Amino acid sequence: MTRSLFNISRRGVLKGAGALGLAGAAWPKMALSQDGTVLTVRSYSDLQVLDPAFRLAAPEGDIIREIFPGLVTNAQGDDWTWELYAAEEMEQIDDVTIFFRLKDGIMFTDGYGQMTADDVKFSIERIADPAVESPYAGDWAALSEVEVIDDLSGRIHLTEAFAPLWSSTLPTPSCSILSRRAMEERGEMTTEPFAQSGPYIMTEWVPRQRTTLVRNPDWPGEPGGYEEIHIVPIEDPSTAELGFEAGDLDYTWTAVSSVQRLRENPPAGGVVVEKPSLAYVWMGLNAIAPPLDNPLVRRAIQHAIDRQTVVDAAYFGAAEVSTGIIAPGLPGHRDAVLYDYDPDRARELLAEAGVSDLFVTLDILNQSERLTAAQVIQANLADVGITCEIKQNDSGTFWTLGDEASGDYWQQLQLILGRFSMEPDPSWATVWFTPEQVGVWNWERFDNAEYAELHRQGLVTLDPAERDVIYKRMQDIMDESGQYVFLTHEVTGILHRDTVSPALKPNGEPLLGGFTPA
């Protein structure tokens, strides 16, 4: 008797099910980092462009840092300092001159030879070149030229002192070193890197699934802590948290709203770390949109908002209230705002302004933290007699609301709940509120000549004490305009396995090459 493929007995089905069950139970499910060979980390977006001059998001910067090293990099720890990377020696000769000498023996892959000072010159001058149209040209706004002394050493010449140089230019991918020959031969670089030279080499990119970095045996510096790093793009932080709890990830950022829950009940084998974020969240008031064109109304709104309650509600007690746009630890961080919660004073100001039954709109990004914050603000405003309508927008719409080039909604925009991230220099926070940014990113249309002048001074002042005074005054001016209610710097929540020792910048951003087995 012959049996066809589909002629299966009941006993056969049971045997098959049993075998499947055993196979499932025996499936090896363990954190890959346990053997110290593979580290699996989450990034919040997939890579799109690996050319340092055109990088789009921080996760690309994390990869670029490992495969195209710069002269220096951020040091891990709680203070914003730097350490040598591709450079063996760096010295600030004077306010406008920096000497560098490269490590000997840094080799580019794909046969592009050893890294030289000429490659440094090419890479830096390329980003600064207006013809290249790099969005990061501003990082080298003060560059005059890079002088090549010999194969390994050179000098960076600036036109004037540039305070952010050591904090937010040199340690970032704006100083990543590319091979001149490779770039001239091969041109554009998007998702397929060539002539890599860092402690890791990118060997594979499976779109929306994984980017693989493999330790570079030819790197003359400190070798990476893992043989391989797998970077998994997961946009949703809740999914990433579940992925971590299921054992599929070794390191991830968490949602701010999850920090308290994870702190109180960390997953098995997981360590929760909280780091102060540099980001800043604020409510902006568009000064040209009635009734906010009345300074008394704006001041009343400043006094109406119970910032502590807004932040506690939105971030479940995990984040602190801020005093401005400059985070603690940076020059210019203030101790307090000038106009804080005082609902009685708010009512007095509204009476003084002779207005009643006010109606305003509050535009927000459609995220749960923002919505909760907006609802508390709505209740605060109602308490002083102002009706507020919350308008939720998806990210694509939200980020163009105040942009004059994207339509005319900027004229109707009234209250906005904004959040910007930044690099560790106060100028990164203040730059978006200058008069040049009105209608671009300055949606409050805050226009103050003293502020603009102070911003310029802050860029060329190297003394930290002087910079502290400058940036504090700038935030006072913002407060006085009545166009800002500063809410929080948030907090960065991090989850990592207890078998992993992460290398983190002071704000919690990863330095992947510094991760080691614990």
Added chain:
Amino acid sequence: MLAYAAKRLGLSVVIVSVAMALLFCMIYLIPGDPASVALGPRASEAMKEALRVRMGLDQPVWTQFWNFYSSAWRGDFGNEVLSGRPVIEVVLQQLPYTLALIVGGITWSVGLGIPLGCWAAVKRGSFADRVVGVLSVAVIAVPSFVVAIYALLIFAVSLRWLPAIGAGEPGHLGDQLIHLILPSLAVGLGWVGYIARMVRASMLEVLEAPHIRTARAFGLPDALVTYRYALTIAILPTVTLLGIGIGQMLSSAVFAEIVFARPGVGRLVYDAILTRNFPVVTGAVLVTTAFFVLVNLIADLVIGALDPRVRSSF
């Protein structure tokens, strides 16, 4: 049969054309400037303008519509805004993951739905029939993203039997299948209920048919009568239902791909809408629309081939 096939094919072309027009209108009406969103805060106005020109957004709306229409019919969806990769390449890279998810979902729905439907029909009026009825309605009512989250919490987080995220090791079929179990369950579970209800209803009708009664009168075994003679006829409406079901599963795939952090067309479109990457949105939506129309065309042709009454009534 040829005339029937030609008519169905013509209708499919019309459907795709209308879908393209609707898609263009929807994209045109979405607020937000793609150049600003794509290039980020540090881009200058000149850079944004250059990108707008590259995307053809500086052209009059009718020119944009014509360019979109004529290019799409040639299969040219342009290049991705920032990486410059051909959109068709980007979409086709993601499509197999979504197809695998849908095939997995169909496997769950057919593999569980048909036996349950048959069983309920054979046990008509019994306690088992009522249980299957209640369960069917229950799984239809539960949204796929709820199934996804609970499946993930139970089988991946609590029991740690199955992986929570990703699509498995590239090139490792076993790992990819294991990674497919939970997402495909989330996509297919609702359809278990639909198919069970449909098969039960069809079976009850067919089991009363004269040829089945004749077969029983001849003394053929119950199992042979039920599964060989009744089920083969009763299963026909399920083919049509599955044609529609694939469209529904494509929508569910978006949630499954986000919750399980799987690559796929659903997540590609979702991300592309958020970043206003319109060439990718149009390319991905049109490819999936064409796929859906093709599947329904095949389902119609299969039904037409099996049932002459359908051909004559069209």
